[in-house]
Amino acid sequence: MSYYFTILSSTDVPLFNIAFGTSKGGGDGIARFRFPDTAQYMNQFIIHSSLDIVEEAQWMNGNLYLKHIDTYPPASAYISAFLAPSGARFLLLHQPPQLPSTSSTGSGSSSILGASFSASALGGGSSSRASSSSIGANPTSPQTEEAVRQFMNEVYENYVKTVMSPFYRQGMEIKSPVFRSRVTAAGRKWL
Amino acid sequence: MTSPGDAAPVRPPPSFSPGVPRVASKTRYPDQRRDSSPNLDSDLVDSRIATSPPQPPLSATAAELPIRSASPHARSIRSSTPQLTRSSLGSPTEGRLDGSEDIRSLIIRSFSPVVGVYSSVDTDELVRQKGFAGGFWELIRPFGETVPGKIVVRDSVGASRGWEDYGVRFVDLGGNPQVSSEPRAPPLTQLEEALERQLESPDDPLGGILRPKDFLSFPTTSPLYKSFLRQLLSVSSPTPHETFRHPVASVIAISSRNTSPLETLRRLYADTSNGDRKLPEWVHPEYLRYYVLVHDEDRDDIAESTKLYDQMKRHFGLHCHLLRLRSNQCVVTDDDSCQVPEAEWLSPTERLSGRSEPLVDLDTDGQPYLFESDVTAIKAFVRELVAQSVIPYMENRVTVWNDQVASRRRGISGRFMSMSRRWAGFGSGSRSSLIGSGGGTSGNYDLAHGFYKPDVPEAILRKMADFAFMLRDWKLSASTYELLRSDYANDKAWKYHAGVHEMCAVSMLLNPLSMPGKSKINDIDQMIETACYSYLTRCSDAPNALRCLSLSMELLKSRGGSGIESAARWAMRAMDLSLVGSIGQALLSERISACYASRNAINGVRFGSRHRKAGMWSVLAADRWLRLGKPSLASASLEEAERLYADVLDSNGAFPIPEMQAFVDNLRHAVKVEYLESRGLDTGDEAATADPLDVFEPEETSEKLDKRKNRKSLIANPMDSGGLSSTQGARDDDNPANDDFERA
Numbered sequence: 001m002s003y004y005f006t007i008l009s010s011t012d013v014p015l016f017n018i019a020f021g022t023s024k025g026g027g028d029g030i031a032r033f034r035f036p037d038t039a040q041y042m043n044q045f046i047i048h049s050s051l052d053i054v055e056e057a058q059w060m061n062g063n064l065y066l067k068h069i070d071t072y073p074p075a076s077a078y079i080s081a082f083l084a085p086s087g088a089r090f091l092l093l094h095q096p097p098q099l100p101s102t103s104s105t106g107s108g109s110s111s112i113l114g115a116s117f118s119a120s121a122l123g124g125g126s127s128s129r130a131s132s133s134s135i136g137a138n139p140t141s142p143q144t145e146e147a148v149r150q151f152m153n154e155v156y157e158n159y160v161k162t163v164m165s166p167f168y169r170q171g172m173e174i175k176s177p178v179f180r181s182r183v184t185a186a187g188r189k190w191l
Numbered sequence: 192m193t194s195p196g197d198a199a200p201v202r203p204p205p206s207f208s209p210g211v212p213r214v215a216s217k218t219r220y221p222d223q224r225r226d227s228s229p230n231l232d233s234d235l236v237d238s239r240i241a242t243s244p245p246q247p248p249l250s251a252t253a254a255e256l257p258i259r260s261a262s263p264h265a266r267s268i269r270s271s272t273p274q275l276t277r278s279s280l281g282s283p284t285e286g287r288l289d290g291s292e293d294i295r296s297l298i299i300r301s302f303s304p305v306v307g308v309y310s311s312v313d314t315d316e317l318v319r320q321k322g323f324a325g326g327f328w329e330l331i332r333p334f335g336e337t338v339p340g341k342i343v344v345r346d347s348v349g350a351s352r353g354w355e356d357y358g359v360r361f362v363d364l365g366g367n368p369q370v371s372s373e374p375r376a377p378p379l380t381q382l383e384e385a386l387e388r389q390l391e392s393p394d395d396p397l398g399g400i401l402r403p404k405d406f407l408s409f410p411t412t413s414p415l416y417k418s419f420l421r422q423l424l425s426v427s428s429p430t431p432h433e434t435f436r437h438p439v440a441s442v443i444a445i446s447s448r449n450t451s452p453l454e455t456l457r458r459l460y461a462d463t464s465n466g467d468r469k470l471p472e473w474v475h476p477e478y479l480r481y482y483v484l485v486h487d488e489d490r491d492d493i494a495e496s497t498k499l500y501d502q503m504k505r506h507f508g509l510h511c512h513l514l515r516l517r518s519n520q521c522v523v524t525d526d527d528s529c530q531v532p533e534a535e536w537l538s539p540t541e542r543l544s545g546r547s548e549p550l551v552d553l554d555t556d557g558q559p560y561l562f563e564s565d566v567t568a569i570k571a572f573v574r575e576l577v578a579q580s581v582i583p584y585m586e587n588r589v590t591v592w593n594d595q596v597a598s599r600r601r602g603i604s605g606r607f608m609s610m611s612r613r614w615a616g617f618g619s620g621s622r623s624s625l626i627g628s629g630g631g632t633s634g635n636y637d638l639a640h641g642f643y644k645p646d647v648p649e650a651i652l653r654k655m656a657d658f659a660f661m662l663r664d665w666k667l668s669a670s671t672y673e674l675l676r677s678d679y680a681n682d683k684a685w686k687y688h689a690g691v692h693e694m695c696a697v698s699m700l701l702n703p704l705s706m707p708g709k710s711k712i713n714d715i716d717q718m719i720e721t722a723c724y725s726y727l728t729r730c731s732d733a734p735n736a737l738r739c740l741s742l743s744m745e746l747l748k749s750r751g752g753s754g755i756e757s758a759a760r761w762a763m764r765a766m767d768l769s770l771v772g773s774i775g776q777a778l779l780s781e782r783i784s785a786c787y788a789s790r791n792a793i794n795g796v797r798f799g800s801r802h803r804k805a806g807m808w809s810v811l812a813a814d815r816w817l818r819l820g821k822p823s824l825a826s827a828s829l830e831e832a833e834r835l836y837a838d839v840l841d842s843n844g845a846f847p848i849p850e851m852q853a854f855v856d857n858l859r860h861a862v863k864v865e866y867l868e869s870r871g872l873d874t875g876d877e878a879a880t881a882d883p884l885d886v887f888e889p890e891e892t893s894e895k896l897d898k899r900k901n902r903k904s905l906i907a908n909p910m911d912s913g914g915l916s917s918t919q920g921a922r923d924d925d926n927p928a929n930d931d932f933e934r935a
Contacts, residue, residue, distance in 0.1 A: 045811075049804040
C-alpha cells in the first residue's frame with residue numbers, strides 16, 4: 001500500500017502533505033504509486049476531486065471520521081476522510097500495490113495472523129504490526145477502516161497541538177518538523 | 192488585421208463592472224453567470240449574432256489558450272443556452288435534459304426493426320439507371336431511418352403512443368452473402384479507425400466537430416462522441432443471441448419492365464424462404480413479406496402497371512405497394528432535384544470502405560440527387576410499409592406470443608413447471624447429468640452450435656421481448672427478459688445470458704415509469720456487471736461488452752441522481768478493460784466529465800455537485816487529446832474544465848494545490864504550442880515560417896502573441912465574421928496585462 005496524506009484548510013489550501021508507504025509486513029515505508037514519478041499531480045487531482053464527496057458526506061454523517069468516501073477506479077485509489085472541527089479536512093489516499101510482490105515480501109508468513117486483527121487495538125507492538133498487514137489486501141475492509149481511523153485520530157491529536165502553537169496562524173502551512181515526524185510515526189504504527 | 196479602432200461597438204452588459212481588476216479565467220465565469228440572468232437574454236443572443244460579447248477590459252485573455260479566442264463567443268452561447276432551449280422546449284427545467292434526451296433518442300432509434308430488401312434484377316437495373324449503384328436497397332435505405340410523421344404503436348395493455356422518430360433499417364438480402372466471411376479487422380479496431388479518419392479529414396476537426404461543440408457544448412454532446420456511439424451501435428451483424436438484426440419483414444420488389452411479374456415474385460419469395468438467399472437456421476423463418484411493384488414513370492404505361500398491381504393484390508393479399516419512380520437520372524440542375532439524405536446508421540466497415548470522398552466534397556457529388564416526386568413517392572411507400580404492415584405485424588406477433596408462450600410461463604403453473612424441470616435433472620435426459628452442476632437443462636439449447644432453434648420457447652420469448660423492445664414497450668420487454676434470465680443461465684447459453692441481462696437493464700432504464708430508486712439502480716448495476724462479465728470473460732465478445740457499458744452509462748446518466756455515479760463508474764470500467772482505443776479513451780473521459788457535470792448541487796445548499804470530478808476528467812481528456820495530437824480538441828476540453836472548475840476554485844481561479852496548478856499550466860502551454868505549430872504548418876499564411884520558431888522562445892512579446900491570437904480567432908471561429916473584429920479589438924487592449932496571469 002502506498003499512502004498520500006494531506007491536510008486541506010477549509011478553503012482547500014493544502015496545509016500539509018506527506019507521501020509514505022506501508023511499514024507493515026516488511027514494507028520499507030516508501031510510497032510507490034501507480035503513476036510514474038512525473039505524474040504525481042494525479043494524487044492531488046484525485047484528492048481534490050474527492051472534496052465533492054467530502055462536502056456531501058460531512059452533512060450526512062455526525063462523525064469526524066467519514067471513513068472511506070471515494071474511489072478512483074482507474075488507479076484503484078481509495079480516499080478516506082476526517083474532519084477537524086475547525087473545518088480542516090484530513091484526506092488519506094491509499095493505493096494497493098500493483099503487483100502484490102513488489103512491496104510486501106514477508107506477507108506470506110503473516111497472512112495466517114491476518115484474521116486476528118483485534119490485537120491492533122492494544123497499540124503498536126510488533127505483533128500488531130504483523131497482524132494488520134492484511135489491510136494491504138483489501139482497502140475497504142473493516143480492518144483498514146479501523147487502522148485509518150486510529151491513524152487519523154493520532155494525527156488529529158498532533159494537529160491540535162501544532163495548531164495551538166502561538167506562532168501558528170490559521171490557514172498557514174504546517175512546517176513543523178515535529179509534526180511531520182509524528183505523522184510519519186503514526187503512519188508507521190497504523191498503516 | 193484589425194486594430195482596436197475599427198472594432199465593432201461592444202455592448203457591455205449592465206452587470207459588468209469595469210473597474211474590478213480581475214484575472215480573466217476566473218472572472219469570466221462569475222460574469223457569465225450574471226449574464227445569464229433572463230433579462231440579459233436578448234442582449235446575449237444579439238451579441239452572438241452581431242457583435243462579440245462584452246469582455247472585461249483588464250481580462251488577460253490574450254495569454255490564454257489559442258482556442259480561447261473563440262471562447263467569448265462560445266461563452267455567450269453557453270450562458271444563453273438555457274434560455275434558447277427554454278424557448279424551444281417550453282419548459283425552463285428541461286434545458287439541461289436536452290442533451291441526454293438527444294442521446295436517449297439515438298439509443299432508441301438504434302434498435303429499430305430490420306426490414307430486408309430483395310429485388311429482382313430488372314428493378315436493380317432501373318434504379319442503377321438513376322445513379323444508385325447498390326440498387327433498390329441503396330435507394331430506399333436513407334428514407335427508412337426516419338419515417339415521416341407520427342407512428343402510433345399499441346403496447347401490450349392496449350395503450351397507444353405516437354412516436355415522431357420511428358424508423359426501420361433496410362438491409363440488403365440480395366447482396367453477396369459471402370462478403371461477411373472474408374477476414375476483417377475486429378470491429379472495435381475498425382471503429383477506432385473510422386473515428387480517426389473522421390478526425391483526420393481536413394476540414395472536419397474545425398468545421399464539423401468543433402464548431403457545433405462550441406455553440407452548444409453545454410447541454411449537448413460532441414458530434415464526434417455521437418458518431419462514436421452511432422457506429423458502435425451499428426457494429427453488430429445478425430447473431431443468434433439477439434434478434435434485433437433479424438429481419439422483421441422483407442420487401443420483395445419487381446419493376447414494371449418485368450415480363451413475367453408474378454412468376455418472378457414467386458421465385459423471389461422462394462429464394463428467401465428456402466432457396467439460396469435463405470437466412471441462417473437460427474433466424475425465425477416466418478417473417479412478413481411485402482411485395483412492391485416499381486413502376487417506371489418515364490417509359491412504361493401506368494394503366495398496365497395498375498392492372499398488374501391489382502393482380503398482385505389478388506394473389507398476395509394486402510401487403511403490396513405500387514411505387515412510381517422515374518427512371519431518368521436526376522442531376523443537380525434539374526428543377527425539382529432533391530438531395531438524398533445520408534444514411535445515418537453506417538457501420539464502421541461501411542464508413543471505412545470507400546466512403547472517404549463524400550466527407551471532402553459533401554455538397555457537390557457526395558450524395559446523388561432524386562426528383563422530388565420520387566422522394567415523395569418513396570417516403571409515402573416507407574410510411575405505408577411501416578405504419579400499415581410492419582408495426583401491426585409486430586404488435587400481432589407480440590400479442591400472440593405473449594398469450595401462447597409467455598403467459599404460460601408467467602402463471603403459477605408455469606413457474607412450477609420450470610422449477611420442476613430444473614430440479615428433476617434426470618427427467619430431461621442424460622445431457623444435464625453430463626454437464627453436471629445440478630441445474631437441469633431444458634435440452635433446447637444446441638450446445639454444439641451454440642444457439643436455440645427458432646421455434647423453442649426460449650427463442651420465441653427472446654424474439655417477443657425484442658419485438659416489444661423495438662415497439663418501445665419497455666415494460667413488457669423488461670419483464671420478459673427477466674423471465675429468460677434464469678433459463679439461459681441453466682442452459683449455460685452464456686451469450687444469450689449476457690444479452691438478456693444487458694437488454695433487461697437497458698429496458699428497465701428506458702422505461703420512463705420505473706422510478707430510479709436506489710435499490711433499483713443496484714439491481715441494474717448487478718445486471719450490467721453480469722452481462723459485461725458474460726460477454727467479456729465467457730464469450731470474449733468485446734464489441735458487445737462495450738455496447739453494454741456505453742448504453743448503461745448513457746441511460747444511467749440520463750436518469751440522473753445516484754445513477755450518475757454508476758454511469759461514471761461504468762465508463763471507467765470500459766476504459767479499464769481497454770475496450771476502447773486511444774480516441775475512445777479521450778471521448779470517454781469527456782463523457783465521464785459530462786456525467787459528473789450533469790449532477791447539480793442540491794437546491795439551496797452548496798454541496799452535492801460533482802464539479803471537481805468533472806473538471807478533473809476534462810483535464811485528463813485534454814491531456815489525452817494532446818497526446819493524440821489534437822490540440823484543438825484538447826483546448827476545447829481544457830476550456831470545459833475551466834468552466835467546471837470555476838465554481839469550486841477561489842476568486843482568482845488558481846488551484847490551491849501547487850502541483851495541480853503547475854500541471855494545468857504546462858498542459859495549457861503545450862496545447863498552445865501544438866496548436867500554433869499545427870496551424871503554422873497547415874495554413875502557410877504570412878507568419879507560418881516564423882511561427883514554429885518564436886513559440887519556443889521563452890519570452891513572447893505581446894505583439895507576436897497578439898498576431899497569433901487574431902489568426903487563431905479567424906481559424907476557430909470561421910462562422911462569426913461579425914464578432915471577429917471586435918473580439919480582436921478587445922484583446923488588443925488586454926495584452927499588456929497578460930503576462931503570468933495565472934500565477935499572479
